[in-house]
Amino acid sequence: QSVLTQPPSVSGAPGQRVTISCTGSSSNIGTGYDVHWYQQLPGTAPKLLIYDNTNRPSGVPDRFSGSKSGTSASLAITGLQAEDEADYYCQSYDSRLSGSVFGGGTKLTVL
Amino acid sequence: QVQLRESGPGLVKPSQTLFLTCTVSGDSISSGDHYWSWIRQPAGKGLEWIGRGYTSGTTNYNPSLTSRVTISVDTSKNQFFLKLTSVTAADTAVYYCARDEIGYGKCFDPWGQGTLVTVSS
Numbered sequence: 448q449s450v451l452t453q454p455p456s457v458s459g460a461p462g463q464r465v466t467i468s469c470t471g472s473s474s475n476i477g478t479g480y481d482v483h484w485y486q487q488l489p490g491t492a493p494k495l496l497i498y499d500n501t502n503r504p505s506g507v508p509d510r511f512s513g514s515k516s517g518t519s520a521s522l523a524i525t526g527l528q529a530e531d532e533a534d535y536y537c538q539s540y541d542s543r544l545s546g547s548v549f550g551g552g553t554k555l556t557v558l
Numbered sequence: 559q560v561q562l563r564e565s566g567p568g569l570v571k572p573s574q575t576l577f578l579t580c581t582v583s584g585d586s587i588s589s590g591d592h593y594w595s596w597i598r599q600p601a602g603k604g605l606e607w608i609g610r611g612y613t614s615g616t617t618n619y620n621p622s623l624t625s626r627v628t629i630s631v632d633t634s635k636n637q638f639f640l641k642l643t644s645v646t647a648a649d650t651a652v653y654y655c656a657r658d659e660i661g662y663g664k665c666f667d668p669w670g671q672g673t674l675v676t677v678s679s
Contacts, residue, residue: 481665
């Protein structure tokens, strides 16, 4: 069981908007630690998608956006495309465990 | 462009020691600007942070693995290493190395392509 909770799966049609939640607690996201998001395409290594809650690395389309509030964070993807079909992971730091922690991952299916 | 590449044996026997190397190019480990981390992913499952090392020898480990893990850094070769002792089938996974920002809970970027390690007799 992961310290950060994500829905196992989400889906949407091309062009639609989907959101993926990442729920933590007072020992991680709620303390103020940043949340980061990764995209893992099938058979490849995870790639940084959003860092420090809301920032996109160079090259990541602005269709991807992140937000954080209280003990949770969210990743939003607008204008869904077939190439967005992947697993998405959130990551933060947990002060009780004294280390980085990941969510269990969410599989995005583009219908 | 910073690149990381994992290397090591793909098969380890139960109770033996797993040893992996991550070779860094495009950045200097000795600069002290980053930590260097190991992360693993069992087949079909999520990501697990194993730990990280720094040029000074400072390390941080996942509490669930700390009794079996050692991460070290060789600045002369621009490499860092993972040693995991007393492995079992539960340690079978794809192992990734990644660059980690200074501080707590910073992002991992970039990642290596990963190397599959199977624990089996």
